[in-house]
Amino acid sequence: MASYSLMIDGVKREVDADADMPLLYALRGDLAHKGPKFGCGLAQCGACTVILNGVATRSCVLPVSAVGDAKIRTLDGLGTAANPHPVQAAFIAEEAAQCGYCTNGWIMTTVAALEKTPHASDEQIRTLLSGLKCRCGTHMAIMRAVRRASDVMTRSTADNALFTDAMQEA
Amino acid sequence: MSHSPNFSAQSPGRRQFLKRSAALVIAIGNTGVVSLLTLDEAEAQSLAAAPRAIGPKSLDTWLAFDKAGNVTAFFGKMDMGQGVDTAIAMVVAEELDLSVARVSVVMGDTHRTPNQGGASGSSGCRLGAIALRNAAAEARRVLVARAGEKLGVAADQLQVTNGVVQLKSDKKRSVSYRDLINEGFATDLDWNSRYGNNLTVKGIANPKAPADYHVVGKPAARKDIPGKVLATTEYCHHVTLPGMLHGRIIRPPVANAVPVSVDESSIAAWPDAKVVRKGDFIAVVAASEWHAIKAARELKVTWSETTPPFPPMEKLFEYIRQTPAASNSAKGGFGGAAYDPEPALAAIRNAARQVEAEYEVPFQSHARMGPSVGLADVKNGEALIWSDTQKPHDQRDGLAKFLGLPPDKVRVIWKPGPGSYGRSDSDEAAFEAALLSKELGVPVRVQWMRNEGHGWDPKAPACVISCKAGLDENANINGWYFHAKGFSGWDVNFNAADPRDTLVGQLTGIAKGDAHNFGAPSESYVFPNAVKFWETVPTFLAKASPLRTSHMRAPQEPQVHFAHESFIDEVAHAAGSDPVALRLRHMKDPREIAVLEAVAKLSKWKPRTAKDPKQTGSILHGRGVSVCSTFGGYVATVAEVEVDRASGRIWPRRIFVAHDCGLIINPQALRTTIEGNVVQGLSRTLYEEVRFDERNVLSVDWLTYPILDIRDAPEKIEIVTINRPDQPAGGAGEPSHVTIPAAVANAVFAATGVRVRRLPLRLDKLA
Numbered sequence A: 001m002a003s004y005s006l007m008i009d010g011v012k013r014e015v016d017a018d019a020d021m022p023l024l025y026a027l028r029g030d031l032a033h034k035g036p037k038f039g040c041g042l043a044q045c046g047a048c049t050v051i052l053n054g055v056a057t058r059s060c061v062l063p064v065s066a067v068g069d070a071k072i073r074t075l076d077g078l079g080t081a082a083n084p085h086p087v088q089a090a091f092i093a094e095e096a097a098q099c100g101y102c103t104n105g106w107i108m109t110t111v112a113a114l115e116k117t118p119h120a121s122d123e124q125i126r127t128l129l130s131g132l133k134c135r136c137g138t139h140m141a142i143m144r145a146v147r148r149a150s151d152v153m154t155r156s157t158a159d160n161a162l163f164t165d166a167m168q169e170a
Numbered sequence B: 001m002s003h004s005p006n007f008s009a010q011s012p013g014r015r016q017f018l019k020r021s022a023a024l025v026i027a028i029g030n031t032g033v034v035s036l037l038t039l040d041e042a043e044a045q046s047l048a049a050a051p052r053a054i055g056p057k058s059l060d061t062w063l064a065f066d067k068a069g070n071v072t073a074f075f076g077k078m079d080m081g082q083g084v085d086t087a088i089a090m091v092v093a094e095e096l097d098l099s100v101a102r103v104s105v106v107m108g109d110t111h112r113t114p115n116q117g118g119a120s121g122s123s124g125c126r127l128g129a130i131a132l133r134n135a136a137a138e139a140r141r142v143l144v145a146r147a148g149e150k151l152g153v154a155a156d157q158l159q160v161t162n163g164v165v166q167l168k169s170d171k172k173r174s175v176s177y178r179d180l181i182n183e184g185f186a187t188d189l190d191w192n193s194r195y196g197n198n199l200t201v202k203g204i205a206n207p208k209a210p211a212d213y214h215v216v217g218k219p220a221a222r223k224d225i226p227g228k229v230l231a232t233t234e235y236c237h238h239v240t241l242p243g244m245l246h247g248r249i250i251r252p253p254v255a256n257a258v259p260v261s262v263d264e265s266s267i268a269a270w271p272d273a274k275v276v277r278k279g280d281f282i283a284v285v286a287a288s289e290w291h292a293i294k295a296a297r298e299l300k301v302t303w304s305e306t307t308p309p310f311p312p313m314e315k316l317f318e319y320i321r322q323t324p325a326a327s328n329s330a331k332g333g334f335g336g337a338a339y340d341p342e343p344a345l346a347a348i349r350n351a352a353r354q355v356e357a358e359y360e361v362p363f364q365s366h367a368r369m370g371p372s373v374g375l376a377d378v379k380n381g382e383a384l385i386w387s388d389t390q391k392p393h394d395q396r397d398g399l400a401k402f403l404g405l406p407p408d409k410v411r412v413i414w415k416p417g418p419g420s421y422g423r424s425d426s427d428e429a430a431f432e433a434a435l436l437s438k439e440l441g442v443p444v445r446v447q448w449m450r451n452e453g454h455g456w457d458p459k460a461p462a463c464v465i466s467c468k469a470g471l472d473e474n475a476n477i478n479g480w481y482f483h484a485k486g487f488s489g490w491d492v493n494f495n496a497a498d499p500r501d502t503l504v505g506q507l508t509g510i511a512k513g514d515a516h517n518f519g520a521p522s523e524s525y526v527f528p529n530a531v532k533f534w535e536t537v538p539t540f541l542a543k544a545s546p547l548r549t550s551h552m553r554a555p556q557e558p559q560v561h562f563a564h565e566s567f568i569d570e571v572a573h574a575a576g577s578d579p580v581a582l583r584l585r586h587m588k589d590p591r592e593i594a595v596l597e598a599v600a601k602l603s604k605w606k607p608r609t610a611k612d613p614k615q616t617g618s619i620l621h622g623r624g625v626s627v628c629s630t631f632g633g634y635v636a637t638v639a640e641v642e643v644d645r646a647s648g649r650i651w652p653r654r655i656f657v658a659h660d661c662g663l664i665i666n667p668q669a670l671r672t673t674i675e676g677n678v679v680q681g682l683s684r685t686l687y688e689e690v691r692f693d694e695r696n697v698l699s700v701d702w703l704t705y706p707i708l709d710i711r712d713a714p715e716k717i718e719i720v721t722i723n724r725p726d727q728p729a730g731g732a733g734e735p736s737h738v739t740i741p742a743a744v745a746n747a748v749f750a751a752t753g754v755r756v757r758r759l760p761l762r763l764d765k766l767a
Ligand code: FES
Pocket: A037, A038, A039, A040, A041, A042, A043, A044, A045, A046, A047, A048, A049, A058, A059, A060, A061
């Protein structure tokens, strides 16, 4: 057992753990997160996804000792009912969950991708999300939600760009 | 009703009401003395909290107001992710004239909700809503009568607007629900004395006529979605108790091997870990979840030498064909129906032409998104269990038997879990946790690993289905034969009311049950000299088998309809008929006819009389149709596929569904529910097959048991729903799922001329 200091959703958290314990167990255990879930423990389904330094990462196979000072973002810290992340807002608007056990993986994978490149074609959305599992077959609503999020985020990036341009001109 | 001790009917006169400012809920302790609990107290998740559900007869069992005038409905079924709780809230809101936002729904807690049979047979709305609707209608009547007394007017001069009762003629003279409910309802309902799916209650009030609905039938946002998206929903997996240990189960490498010896020193590296062995059941528990996992991996167990229990996988269908039947549709199932195949076979033999085909469906796995989990605290002659079972009341009874406790000393609290579509692994871990907690005297949480979720869940039964038809000189059908033979859908009973239906029960010496059911199609087709029957074969291994079989979404109907609706297509082709036209000619039920006509219109179906001219491109196109009516739902589906000639890849590009489930409660949730049915159906149709060898199941994760990937999801699913407010709400959780395998198989035939008679549908590259 050793003590690890993790930067999670902008807050420093201490966990005592074996070096080989996957990050997922720290999040689900002592840190009582509800977003990342145990689906397979084999990096095959995405239910445990977190964003590590901007990259969607399957926390079920990432030893806690390998995290170092990387910045971890989780679904728990992503947004709130009053102020949801645009991807969360889109999943709520499209009702893109049945049991919701897989939802963490779809949302976090989408967030990591769209924050880098908001615009995505339907084909790119399928490629981006390929490999994530949903046993309930929610794929159609998920695709609509990601489409919606991409459109919203593309527009707001464009608006921001216009806004920035306007600022610069002024 | 002594077997359901949580519910004893009490006359209102015996009730002693304690005045409290908060919402009041009536509860009866073991002494039979009635006390009132605040909603908060009733929510305390301990066994000490007295059961609040005082019996289906009491209106207070079903509905409770809080001091803000919001209502909680207590529902004895659960939502598996299709929005059933929202539908119940809508029905209650409708009858009480409240907004949906002001209704919360508590589901599946044996101390708080009446036994309505849990999640089962697409019955959430079809059956479960009826009691709540009648209870809410009666609640409104009682409240309006009380308002009338308070305001000094007759009830018929009053109306209700979002929980405020007001004079129709003078809206300012009003009183709100919350000022009328200090003492609960203290009102009795007529109860049909049944528990489970068929429980109904009714008050003096009649529910609203559908023409007066203003909530039911309009889209309402699902209540469960924000919590799932914002990571605030508490799943069963999140529940913890102080001092809790984590358990992991050790499974044998060969299915029927039993432990001979266990070397506990092999896990000495984890001082908090220890082995618990009971009969042939072995588990490791540890304070740290990670230690439990690692110790379970490292534990050295010597297993008995044993004959491998299974035939090689390629002999599966041969086993089914050649093994004498253990039961059949005359003896098993819900009652049995006598049959005689001879007249049909004779008619077919004597026909001018015979059409015959056999269809094969392998074992499929529930393969839930997260494997089984359960948390148990068994001590002082009581048990408190958290589970994501579909049937908490049944599981309560099963756990009581298993632990040797009276049922009223066992409380099962259902929490949401990964979608469960039948008797999956969801019932198993709670029993294992209960045993471990009983042995150790501390709370134990058991979660399965991925290999168990695939490898050790009960499987959808494999089968071989033979169909034959006779055609006369004019290509009219003159005989029809349907014979399904497969493993029993009741090898594992669909509820867990007995530990004999669990792995841990069987491993600790309880003999497994031996019940038989399969299925035959029940659409309204009329064919002369028709016979439809089923037979079951014995399970390979009658103790703790990874190939034991159970209900999986629309029990056995996907298998049955894959065969029957494919065969109708084959007969239509042989008869030179269009498959839609041939179905319409033989169908009798107007609702089946209506959905079939609707899907033909929606998909702009072009009649086929023979195979369309051979296609030449690299991508072949085809469309197929299929029909199912079951659980009060009527569905016709057209699948449009593209087949890549070079690779044989089948892509279901567009799916058209016409859907009639009677009265539609929430059209928005209905559409996403149908989409889920379709996509999961496509997965079972195109990808899913449990692999095994003589020793064990080899499908143990998502690589060895592939399911549909998003790249292979359809481009579009087009749905037309037929709302029938004059008909009761029917089932929507299964019927559309059932139509998928045959619709796709028929489309593949239309595209390629190749008839695939085995699931999952696979094509080699085409010439
Ligand atoms: S739980 Fe991590 S990928 Fe499945």
